[in-house]
Structure formats: structure tokens, C-alpha cells
Amino acid sequence: MKAVPLSASRILLIISGGIAAYKSLELIRRLRERDATVRVVMTAAAQQFITPLSAATLSGQATRDELFSLTDEATIGHIELSRAADLVVVAPATANILARMAGGLADDMGTTLLLATDKRTLVAPAMNVGMWLHPATQRNVDRLKADGVLFVGPESGPMACGEFGPGRMAEPPEIVAAIEQALAAGTALDDSRGAGLAAPGLEAAGVGPLAGRHVLVTSGPTYEPIDPVRFLGNRSSGRQGHAIVRAAVGAGARVTLVTGPVGLADPPGAEVVHVGSAQEMREAVEAALPADAFIAAAAVADWRVENVASQKIKKGERGFPTLRLVENPDILAEISNKATLRPAVVIGFAAETENVAANAKAKLRRKGCDLIVANSVADGASAFGGDTNQVEIIDANGAESLPPMSKADVADAIVRRLVIELSKRQ
Numbered sequence: 001m002k003a004v005p006l007s008a009s010r011i012l013l014i015i016s017g018g019i020a021a022y023k024s025l026e027l028i029r030r031l032r033e034r035d036a037t038v039r040v041v042m043t044a045a046a047q048q049f050i051t052p053l054s055a056a057t058l059s060g061q062a063t064r065d066e067l068f069s070l071t072d073e074a075t076i077g078h079i080e081l082s083r084a085a086d087l088v089v090v091a092p093a094t095a096n097i098l099a100r101m102a103g104g105l106a107d108d109m110g111t112t113l114l115l116a117t118d119k120r121t122l123v124a125p126a127m128n129v130g131m132w133l134h135p136a137t138q139r140n141v142d143r144l145k146a147d148g149v150l151f152v153g154p155e156s157g158p159m160a161c162g163e164f165g166p167g168r169m170a171e172p173p174e175i176v177a178a179i180e181q182a183l184a185a186g187t188a189l190d191d192s193r194g195a196g197l198a199a200p201g202l203e204a205a206g207v208g209p210l211a212g213r214h215v216l217v218t219s220g221p222t223y224e225p226i227d228p229v230r231f232l233g234n235r236s237s238g239r240q241g242h243a244i245v246r247a248a249v250g251a252g253a254r255v256t257l258v259t260g261p262v263g264l265a266d267p268p269g270a271e272v273v274h275v276g277s278a279q280e281m282r283e284a285v286e287a288a289l290p291a292d293a294f295i296a297a298a299a300v301a302d303w304r305v306e307n308v309a310s311q312k313i314k315k316g317e318r319g320f321p322t323l324r325l326v327e328n329p330d331i332l333a334e335i336s337n338k339a340t341l342r343p344a345v346v347i348g349f350a351a352e353t354e355n356v357a358a359n360a361k362a363k364l365r366r367k368g369c370d371l372i373v374a375n376s377v378a379d380g381a382s383a384f385g386g387d388t389n390q391v392e393i394i395d396a397n398g399a400e401s402l403p404p405m406s407k408a409d410v411a412d413a414i415v416r417r418l419v420i421e422l423s424k425r426q
């Protein structure tokens with residue numbers, strides 16, 4: 001498959017009828033800024049939320065919405081349109097269009113194109129949490145993944161309907177990143193579709209240095225509840241952990257990501273488990289074993305509140321509340337010291353503000369893991385939430401210092417090292 005850079009790509013964007021349709025206008029703008037060609041098709045419901053004129057103005061091309069058009073269909077324009085794209089993107093993807101796609105319906109322009117296309121499809125679901133979690137939607141999602149459809153999001157957060165939970169459409173920058181990733185992996189549908197391969201990463205399953213391996217990764221912070229509305233958290237963004245997941249998927253591994261609350265879309269191709277507290281993270285990690293490798297990139301809170309209030313603690317009722325903290329489970333040490341089901345390679349992270357290498361070496365010994373990826377969070381080079389990082393990869397014999405680089409490059413370096421460590425242990 002030939003990879004297409006975003007700047008030369010032709011994106012067929014299908015907008016379906018959800019409240020997030022307004023964000024697809026920003027998506028068009030961002031894609032056009034990157035010199036992608038964007039052709040827009042809107043469902044009838046989408047046109048209740050945004051106008052074809054806005055989409056046409058931003059994309060610089062007329063939208064195609066009518067399947068039975070006397071002018072456009074004189075040369076079977078819909079087939080032409082479906083083939084003249086490098087990637088088909090559905091954003092927002094409603095519960096309804098996911099159901100129609102999963103059922104193979106072709107009852108309007110968008111779904112007809114989706115069935116006729118010879119390229120991969122990336123969907124960005126957006127819907128109320130109840131609609132997303134409904135067994136019918138989840139069944140459709142599983143079906144589509146098995147058919148090779150790629151997913152970005154949805155994310156968790158407050159919704160337009162006032163509820164909270166998973167179902168928010170991924171933000172336009174995340175969708176652009178997923179489009180780039182899909183283009184880089186190659187988007188032509190080939191015989192692999194019939195084999196039930198799901199995403200660029202899964203497409204690589206069976207191909208690549210981690211083919212046949214199960215890699216378990218934790219990412220993000222944990223939130224330790226104080227009462228139903230407050231928590232103790234930390235500044236981890238999850239960017240480094242999520243980048244490692246993408247790198248491991250790209251290397252052909254089956255990847256399970258256990259992530260704390262982050263504002264990032266789920267990496268395509270990985271099985272993702274969302275958790276809140278350290279105890280929930282420990283349970284999810286245990287449930288995901290066995291694994292060939294465990295990469296503990298999450299910033300797990302060291303302590304939690306001993307007695308979590310069942311009701312919101314009111315201001316000024318009994319003076320200042322006193323929070324008594326107790327130690328959280330040490331997931332990295334527990335997994336490193338397992339008598340059975342210990343992954344062959346266990347990698348921990350150390351975010352230090354001083355004596356980085358010395359503290360990381362001590363942590364390596366204390367926890368019993370195989371490698372520690374140490375970074376300084378004291379200076380600007382590796383700030384929490386930033387896109388760059390500077391790390392040292394430390395094992396019992398010494399340290400490999402890497403220059404400052406993007407978190408994606410750090411992730412690649414860690415995965416390369418993982419490949420070497422796994423091969424040593426065969």
C-alpha cells in the first residue's frame with residue numbers, strides 16, 4: 001500500500017446528523033490548512049445542524065448530498081466520488097450511521113459511498129452516553145472494527161445534553177492526527193479486509209517486530225476521590241503513554257491500554273480500558289494479564305484518601321476538613337514481583353525533579369522491574385503535557401541517554417528497546 005502524506009491527500013468527509021457537526025467545519029478548515037483536498041457529503045440530518053453552504057465554502061468545493069441527482073449521476077458520480085479519495089472520514093458519526101454502516105445499508109449518498117469505496121474508512125463517533133453504551137451501538141462498533149473500519153474517539157466528558165461520559169466526538173486536532181496515521185499506514189482496501197483486520201495497527205498484527213506479542217501499557221494520571229465531586233490528581237497528560245501504545249501497535253503488537261482520565265482520543269488499534277483510581281487501574285492491569293511486556297507509563301497516585309465521603313463535603317460545616325491519606329497499591333512493584341504471570345519485560349517510568357539517574361536506578365532495584373525510563377520534570381525539556389521529552393533508559397548495567405525529542409520518537413525508542421529485551425529473553 002502506498003502511504004499518502006496529508007498535504008497531498010484527498011479526504012472524503014461524510015458529515016452525519018449530530019450536534020457535533022459544527023466541529024466538522026473546523027476539521028475541514030484544519031485539513032485545508034494542511035493542504036488536503038476535502039470533498040464533503042452531508043446526510044439529510046446533518047443539514048439540520050450546519051448548512052451545505054458553510055461546508056462548501058470552507059472546503060472550496062460543492063457538497064454532494066443527493067444520490068438521485070440528474071446532473072451528477074449522468075456518469076455514475078457516486079462511484080467516481082468514492083474512488084477519488086485516499087481516505088473516507090465520517091465525522092461526526094451518529095449512532096444511526098454506524099448502524100447503517102454495520103448493516104451494509106446504502107440508503108443515501110453517504111452510506112452508498114461508504115459501501116462503494118475501495119479505501120479505508122475512519123469514523124469519529126459522537127452521541128449521547130446512553131446511545132454510545134447501548135448494546136446495539138457497541139455491537140455495531142465491534143462489527144465495524146472487525147470489518148476494518150478505523151475509530152478515533154469518542155472521548156469522555158460533559159455533553160451538550162448535560163450528561164457526562166463517553167460519547168463526545170474527538171477534537172478536530174485528534175481527528176487530523178488519526179487521519180495522518182491512517183494515511184501513513186496506507187488506506188487502500190485489499191484482501192486484508194476479509195481477514196477481519198481492524199486498524200492500521202491491527203493491520204500490522206502478524207507483521208512487525210512485535211507480531212504475536214501482547215503489550216500492556218498504563219497511561220495518564222489516576223484520580224483519587226475525596227467525595228463524589230472532588231479528587232486528588234496529578235499533571236500527567238497521558239501523551240507519552242498513548243504514544244507508546246501507538247508505537248507498539250505500529251510494531252505489530254496486540255496492545256491493551258489501561259488509561260486514567262486524559263483528554264486524548266483512544267489510540268486506534270489498541271484495546272482500551274478506562275479507569276479512574278489507582279485501585280481500578282490495578283484491577284484492570286491484573287485482568288489484562290498475561291502479557292509479554294508491561295509498560296507502566298501512568299502517573300499512579302502514591303496515596304489515596306482513607307475515608308472517601310459519600311456526600312459532598314460542605315464548606316464551613318465543621319471547620320477545615322482533614323484528609324488522612326493511605327498508601328495506594330504499587331502496581332509496578334506488584335507486577336514486577338509476580339510469582340506467576342510476570343511479563344517477560346517490565347518497564348517503569350520515573351519522573352524526577354532532581355538526581356534523575358541516581359533516583360531512577362534506586363527505583364529499578366526497589367521495584368524489581370527490568371528497565372526504567374527516567375525523565376526530569378524539573379526543566380522545560382520534558383514538561384508534563386508537552387509534546388517533547390528527554391529521557392534516559394536505565395537497566396541494571398547502565399543508562400542510555402537520549403537527546404530531547406518528540407514523545408512519538410521517545411515511544412519509538414522505547415519500543416525498539418523492548419524488541420531487543422524480548423529477543424534476549426526468548
Ligand SMILES: Cc1cc2nc3c(=O)[nH]c(=O)nc-3n(C[C@H](O)[C@H](O)[C@H](O)COP(=O)(O)O)c2cc1C
Binds near residue numbers: 018044095127131
Ligand atoms: C438536537 C439533536 C441532536 C442530536 N445529536 C445527535 C448526536 O450527537 N449523535 C447521534 O448519534 N444522534 C444525534 N441526534 C439524532 C440524529 O440526528 C438522528 O438519529 C438522525 O436520524 C441521524 O441521521 P444520520 O445518521 O443520517 O445523519 C440528534 C438529534 C437532535 C434532534
